[in-house]
Amino acid sequence: MDCIVIDWYYSGMTDAHSIPLFNLFGETTVFPDVVHCERVLDRAGLHDWVIAPHRHSQMSQVFFIEHGSAHVVLDGAEERLASGRYLYVPPQIVHGFEFTRGTEGTVLSFPSPVVSRLGPKAAALTSWLATPQRGVVTADVAQLIAALAATYTSTGTFRAQRLVALAHVLLATLAEDDLADAAFEDPQAGRQIQRLDALIAKHLTDGWAGRDYAAALHVTTGHLNRIVRMATGRSLTAHLETATMTEACRLIAFTRLPLAEVGYRLGYSDPSYFSRRFRSRMGEAPSAYRKRVVGSEL
Known part of the structure; x- marks a missing residue:
């Protein structure tokens, strides 16, 4: 299953008439894994806690702030991502962050082929996954994020399959919590x-x-x-x-x-x-x- 990461991503664009397009922020090489997990410090700490506006063509991300906060620019609009909350960003959405120094949290990156395999399909879920979402991280969601992070650093024959399964559970749980009263869709x-x-x-x-x-x-x-x-x-x-x-x-x-x-x-x-x-x-x-x-x- 690991081989499916090949050719999922376009190279970055850097001229003044283009919005920077990255696999992970600052990277234009092939996506490094079936799912990617890193701490906020791992990336933001390298850039003085500022992630400049950019977008991803074939990747969705979930940002979870455990402690601290971030000033977020999302398609030109500004908002604050506070402690205990998450932000879901689908492909093509321009996003940038200015984290308060010392912010702790987790960033999960899901290639589009992984997200598209989440099924059975439902219109409400598809619509939810296609637009930015934000909300409170419940205890169940926090446990799922921790399980994803632990699996990411683990080894095993079916590690990739476990990562994809956990990614699907996490995204479905976030959407279900947000759409608890939504009716069943065709x-x-x-x-x-x-x-x-x-x-x-x-x-x-x-x-x-x-x-x-x-x-x-x-x-x-x-x-x-x-x-x-x-x-x-x-x-x-x-x-x-x-x-x-x-x-x-x-x-x-x-x-x-x-x-x-x-x-x-x-x-x-x-x-x-x-x-x-x-x-x-x-x-x-x-x-x-x-x-x-x-x-x-x-």
């Missing part, structure tokens, strides 16, 4: 949402419309719209525009691309129309968003 709908979100990530800059995604999934546009609405509460059009504007926020906040170029990359040939749509969705113009999030120097 497993087939969950698989379709998962495939849709993968296609969106792949074709975000290709100008695909709802009908293109429906065709790729071999369903009608109306049927795909019903699946998306059931899983997210949004229409297919709103779901696609949310993904587009989320990426726009990342590019505006974390690159030096001209605003018009950001629009072009995301399929808007008319800069003024892109600006209007951004303002409509985000409540402010792209230029105002950039100034507010990163300052006037860009």
Whole structure:
């Protein structure tokens, strides 16, 4: 099973028009294990307790703060991660941290193929795994994190299988705690949402419309719209525009691309129309968003 780590990750990008893309922060080599576990000190201590904004294309992470705290930047928004709480970050989300010195905690990194094998599929679980989550670490979750950390440093013929199994239990437990009152969802709908979100990530800059995604999934546009609405509460059009504007926020906040170029990359040939749509969705113009999030120097 260890061989499945090969070729899961893209190399890092470092030019000013790209958001840094890492396997683990600061690393662009192949992912080192089937699951990765490290203490906050192991990584943050090497960078003066500051982890600059970056993202991962094929990896989800869980950050657990045992003692101390962290100032978190998550897709341009700021929040505080306090002691006894966790933060779950899915792929493509830009995230950065400024930890208080001496912060103790655990960082767990899960390659996307590991996360995607978590089943049986349910739309509620798929939706939960696709967006950032945060919450209180219960005693059961703390025990699971400790078991993962212990297994990570262990040896044995089936170590990789045990790591994957524990990863699945942890993620399912976090989601179940958070969605305790959620109704049962159709497993087939969950698989379709998962495939849709993968296609969106792949074709975000290709100008695909709802009908293109429906065709790729071999369903009608109306049927795909019903699946998306059931899983997210949004229409297919709103779901696609949310993904587009989320990426726009990342590019505006974390690159030096001209605003018009950001629009072009995301399929808007008319800069003024892109600006209007951004303002409509985000409540402010792209230029105002950039100034507010990163300052006037860009």
